[in-house]
Amino acid sequence: MSKMKMTRRSTGAAGRRDAIVSTLTLDRAKAFLSLCGYSDRLLRASFPFGGDRIVPLAAFAHEPMDARSACIAVIDAAVVEGDMRSEVAAYRQLGAPIVVAMRRESLEIWKQREDDAERVKEVSADQAEAYFRSHASELGPDVVFRAKTWGRFDDQFQLEFVDAGLMPIVEKATGEKLTRLIERVVHQLRRSLYPNLSAVSGADGHWLLKSVFWLLAAKILRDKEVPGFKRLDLLSVEDVFAKVARHYNSRNTDAAGIDVRTRKQRAALESAAESIASFSHLGHVTTESLAYVYESALITKDTRALLGTHSTPQYLVDYVVWKLAPWIKDIGTDKRDVFEPACGHAAFLVAAMRLLKEMLPSERQADRKGYLRAHLHGVEIDSFAIEIAQLSLTLADIPNSNGWDLAYGNMFSDGLLARKTGQATILLGNPPFEDFSKTDRAEIQRKRGQEVQINKAAEVLAQTLPALPVGGMFGFVIPQGVLFWRSTETLRRMLCEEFELKEICLLPDKVFSLSDADSAVIIGRKVKSSEQSHAVSCRRVRKADMEAFRLDYIVSSQRDITQQSLCRSTEARFIWPDLPDVWQCLEHMLRLKDIADIGEGLSYRSNLPQDVRRSSDRPFPGAVRGFTKLGRELQTHNHPPEVWMNLSADVLGPTRMGADMVPQVLLNHARASRGPWRIKAFIDRDGHAFTNNYNAVRPKDDTSLEFLWALLNSPLANAYAFDHARGRHNLPGVLGQMPVPPWTRAEHESITQLVSEYHRLAETGDLRQASSSLRRAALQIDALVLRMYDLPPRLEREVLDLFAGQSRVGVPFQQDRYFPAGFGPWVHLHEYLSDEFENSRASALLQSHRTFDVPEISEALRRATEDFEE
Numbered sequence: 001m002s003k004m005k006m007t008r009r010s011t012g013a014a015g016r017r018d019a020i021v022s023t024l025t026l027d028r029a030k031a032f033l034s035l036c037g038y039s040d041r042l043l044r045a046s047f048p049f050g051g052d053r054i055v056p057l058a059a060f061a062h063e064p065m066d067a068r069s070a071c072i073a074v075i076d077a078a079v080v081e082g083d084m085r086s087e088v089a090a091y092r093q094l095g096a097p098i099v100v101a102m103r104r105e106s107l108e109i110w111k112q113r114e115d116d117a118e119r120v121k122e123v124s125a126d127q128a129e130a131y132f133r134s135h136a137s138e139l140g141p142d143v144v145f146r147a148k149t150w151g152r153f154d155d156q157f158q159l160e161f162v163d164a165g166l167m168p169i170v171e172k173a174t175g176e177k178l179t180r181l182i183e184r185v186v187h188q189l190r191r192s193l194y195p196n197l198s199a200v201s202g203a204d205g206h207w208l209l210k211s212v213f214w215l216l217a218a219k220i221l222r223d224k225e226v227p228g229f230k231r232l233d234l235l236s237v238e239d240v241f242a243k244v245a246r247h248y249n250s251r252n253t254d255a256a257g258i259d260v261r262t263r264k265q266r267a268a269l270e271s272a273a274e275s276i277a278s279f280s281h282l283g284h285v286t287t288e289s290l291a292y293v294y295e296s297a298l299i300t301k302d303t304r305a306l307l308g309t310h311s312t313p314q315y316l317v318d319y320v321v322w323k324l325a326p327w328i329k330d331i332g333t334d335k336r337d338v339f340e341p342a343c344g345h346a347a348f349l350v351a352a353m354r355l356l357k358e359m360l361p362s363e364r365q366a367d368r369k370g371y372l373r374a375h376l377h378g379v380e381i382d383s384f385a386i387e388i389a390q391l392s393l394t395l396a397d398i399p400n401s402n403g404w405d406l407a408y409g410n411m412f413s414d415g416l417l418a419r420k421t422g423q424a425t426i427l428l429g430n431p432p433f434e435d436f437s438k439t440d441r442a443e444i445q446r447k448r449g450q451e452v453q454i455n456k457a458a459e460v461l462a463q464t465l466p467a468l469p470v471g472g473m474f475g476f477v478i479p480q481g482v483l484f485w486r487s488t489e490t491l492r493r494m495l496c497e498e499f500e501l502k503e504i505c506l507l508p509d510k511v512f513s514l515s516d517a518d519s520a521v522i523i524g525r526k527v528k529s530s531e532q533s534h535a536v537s538c539r540r541v542r543k544a545d546m547e548a549f550r551l552d553y554i555v556s557s558q559r560d561i562t563q564q565s566l567c568r569s570t571e572a573r574f575i576w577p578d579l580p581d582v583w584q585c586l587e588h589m590l591r592l593k594d595i596a597d598i599g600e601g602l603s604y605r606s607n608l609p610q611d612v613r614r615s616s617d618r619p620f621p622g623a624v625r626g627f628t629k630l631g632r633e634l635q636t637h638n639h640p641p642e643v644w645m646n647l648s649a650d651v652l653g654p655t656r657m658g659a660d661m662v663p664q665v666l667l668n669h670a671r672a673s674r675g676p677w678r679i680k681a682f683i684d685r686d687g688h689a690f691t692n693n694y695n696a697v698r699p700k701d702d703t704s705l706e707f708l709w710a711l712l713n714s715p716l717a718n719a720y721a722f723d724h725a726r727g728r729h730n731l732p733g734v735l736g737q738m739p740v741p742p743w744t745r746a747e748h749e750s751i752t753q754l755v756s757e758y759h760r761l762a763e764t765g766d767l768r769q770a771s772s773s774l775r776r777a778a779l780q781i782d783a784l785v786l787r788m789y790d791l792p793p794r795l796e797r798e799v800l801d802l803f804a805g806q807s808r809v810g811v812p813f814q815q816d817r818y819f820p821a822g823f824g825p826w827v828h829l830h831e832y833l834s835d836e837f838e839n840s841r842a843s844a845l846l847q848s849h850r851t852f853d854v855p856e857i858s859e860a861l862r863r864a865t866e867d868f869e870e
Contacts, residue, residue, distance in 0.1 A: 026057060029074045029102060032132040033059050036139040048281035050093035061145035064398035067095025067170050068286045071144040077101035088117040094284060095170045097148050097162040111161050114169045120161060152553055153322040165551045168315055175289040181279055182293060185212050185272045192268035211258055211269060214244045215276045217391050223283040224398055234277040237269040247402050248390050287350045287392040288314045312347045312430040312477060315550050320475035321351040323503060323523050327473050329359060331425055336375055339424035341411050341431060341460055343378030346389035348428035350396045369400040377420060379407040412444050412459060418467040427474040431460035433517050458488050473525035480506060480518040483574040484726050492574060496567035499524045504574055505539040508546055518727055532567060535560035538576050543674045577723040582795050586739040593736035597698045600669060600732060601690040602658030604651055615645045622648060626689030630668050636713055636810040637762035639682050645689045657696045661687040665697045665708045669729055672809045676722040676802045678730060680810035681712035695732050706755035707748055714785040719799045741788035754781050762812060771813035783830035793826040
């Protein structure tokens with residue numbers, strides 16, 4: 001048998017950077033892998049990856065041979081010194097989900113996990129061949145590849161051997177290492193050429209970034225043995241730049257590289273090239289890892305602000321493309337034309353490329369290069385982003401060269417979006433989230449001769465969707481506001497009338513690493529006529545569940561709603577509550593606007609002279625007492641810092657309810673937290689002026705401020721705002737629709753008295769000592785408010801369970817749930833807090849074997865039993 005000779009560079013467990021290197025019998029391992037479908041062209045011996053490690057034998061699903069296509073790593077267990085689990089885990093960055101550790105007398109099958117390794121099976125040497133034969137269908141290249149890439153989306157692709165959450169971890173880790181390299185080398189180059197940071201112009205900064213990125217690109221292409229780069233000397237920087245330029249501009253053989261004008265520049269670039277050349281082998285790097293580099297190191301703050309650039313997380317790209325995969329499969333091979341507007345680093349094009357390659361019939365694989373370049377199209381206004389996109393696509397289609405159809409230009413003018421979309425059947429993207437400036441919007445409207453959307457993402461949809469051919473499909477990541485803004489109603493009406501919507505998935509803020517915008521995924525296809533009777537998958541991911549979605553696409557809630565129901569709502573707003581049964585049960589009740597006036601505070605004019613005071617901590621002529629800023633420390637038993645406000649007509653904009661100075665309850669206009677506790681309402685008995693950082697609620701009759709305070713701070717009010725308010729604000733129009741229960745005079749007096757006692761205790765006592773009493777009082781108030789709503793126990797529990805694990809805001813005590821974790825019975829909160837329930841322990845029930853004598857508890861348990869039976 002042939003053997004691979006390797007020198008042992010270090011010893012010890014896998015915490016070190018060096019690979020385990022030994023003499024390994026390759027023919028035996030290759031024979032086992034061939035039984036599973038791995039031909040010689042899919043195997044690589046002595047494959048380098050991450051750091052200085054080398055895997056003795058790696059098996060891949062296809063080219064390019066990188067972390068995405070890596071399936072099985074083979075190592076020699078006989079030379080491992082130390083813990084085998086740690087040694088196997090050290091190969092994680094290769095991306096292979098399965099590791100075969102071979103010994104002379106046996107072999108072990110290991111499964112790579114996100115942060116550990118798990119031994120799945122040990123097989124004796126005489127049973128090894130039979131084992132691989134019997135498991136060939138589970139270990140084959142296509143099967144393992146689909147399990148590691150599609151297993152998170154579809155259970156049918158999952159395998160016992162494969163952790164579907166491995167790839168995001170691997171690609172992120174590699175991307176972070178590349179980002180640190182880029183940042184270090186850019187800093188080194190900048191210090192050498194521009195010791196004075198203030199002397200670096202915008203053009204200089206672009207030259208620095210581009211130079212370093214081209215050096216990195218050359219390093220990656222060389223390590224991947226791309227033709228023309230195999231023997232490239234990275235220190236010959238001018239030759240490097242010329243080769244990269246020709247690679248990026250394969251249709252233009254005269255393309256110029258980066259200018260190196262002085263000896264000082266050449267010397268600095270050679271030093272930078274040396275740093276990059278000495279970095280670990282990058283043959284295993286995937287296109288997806290470049291997304292982290294693009295987002296973290298290669299986009300300047302100015303570019304991000306100007307263009308609204310935000311890199312799409314790979315898990316979200318994969319989610320959109322996979323959701324469209326069944327529809328794409330139904331399209332003829334030659335009609336699968338993909339267009340990504342504002343393509344950035346081409347995340348969606350790369351994902352679509354992988355899918356198109358997988359769907360391409362075997363008899364057409366020989367023409368794969370021409371096919372892919374004819375069916376993938378993008379447009380981008382950032383020239384540097386196009387370079388990254390070209391490299392991304394090339395890395396995903398090694399060994400083929402460049403030649404991708406990526407147009408440079410302003411996609412909003414000259415009908416570019418419509419022309420490109422008209423030639424496509426698959427429309428994918430994550431367009432800019434920002435609004436147009438007034439100047440840019442006016443200019444585009446002048447050129448187009450028609451109305452332009454305020455928001456850039458909305459305008460992308462407005463220009464592309466009408467041009468999409470019938471049968472064409474789309475998958476977009478968009479600002480959540482597009483689903484409900486008044487300005488986008490026409491766009492939604494078009495979606496209702498001309499498209500079949502497949503899915504809308506609401507996502508929380510902070511999905512993008514450097515953007516905090518609320519976002520959504522919307523997926524659909526154009527039809528001749530929309531019957532609207534089909535179900536739309538309406539999904540929502542809350543902030544607390546984002547990690548579960550990122551890893552396994554588990555959502556917080558999911559409902560199937562007919563398209564007709566979505567479209568017949570007010571302004572065709574694509575929104576839905578998480579607690580529909582609760583709100584339906586309360587739909588007969590009065591609304592908050594029926595018993596109180598609700599509105600925002602005042603605004604000041606913009607561009608006032610510098611010597612004009614809007615407010616001050618000290619009195620000044622004509623000023624009145626008021627509230628301007630909310631502050632995170634505000635608690636509901638007190639009020640924010642008092643200031644002096646200028647109410648002169650010369651400085652005021654719209655006053656709304658902010659200048660009336662009457663007794664009222666004030667609450668925060670911006671949400672108090674990202675969770676369900678959105679409202680912090682406090683009593684303003686003296687009647688202050690206030691800005692639009694607040695909303696006012698004023699009773700229309702003799703309802704007490706204390707009673708309104710209890711309603712607004714209740715779990716039901718917070719649940720309503722959480723379920724209905726969109727974005728970051730508690731809008732008066734939304735709050736006004738909150739259901740309000742009927743109440744008796746006794747209930748009104750009881751709640752008013754309890755709230756007064758709560759305030760007295762909070763304002764006069766030691767908050768630390770009184771926290772337990774305050775918490776008990778707050779729970780009693782919440783229980784009485786909920787009792788007035790008279791929800792069935794199951795529905796009241798749905799409301800209260802929304803707050804499980806969520807810290808209550810605006811209170812001087814800790815509260816993160818209403819019932820203990822694991823508490824089963826469905827009983828009302830007021831019943832649970834009662835002395836009778838406290839005295840009725842489960843142990844007492846088991847001992848006595850008798851029914852409760854207390855009618856209230858007996859009735860509660862009877863209803864709970866009925867709910868369980870339902």
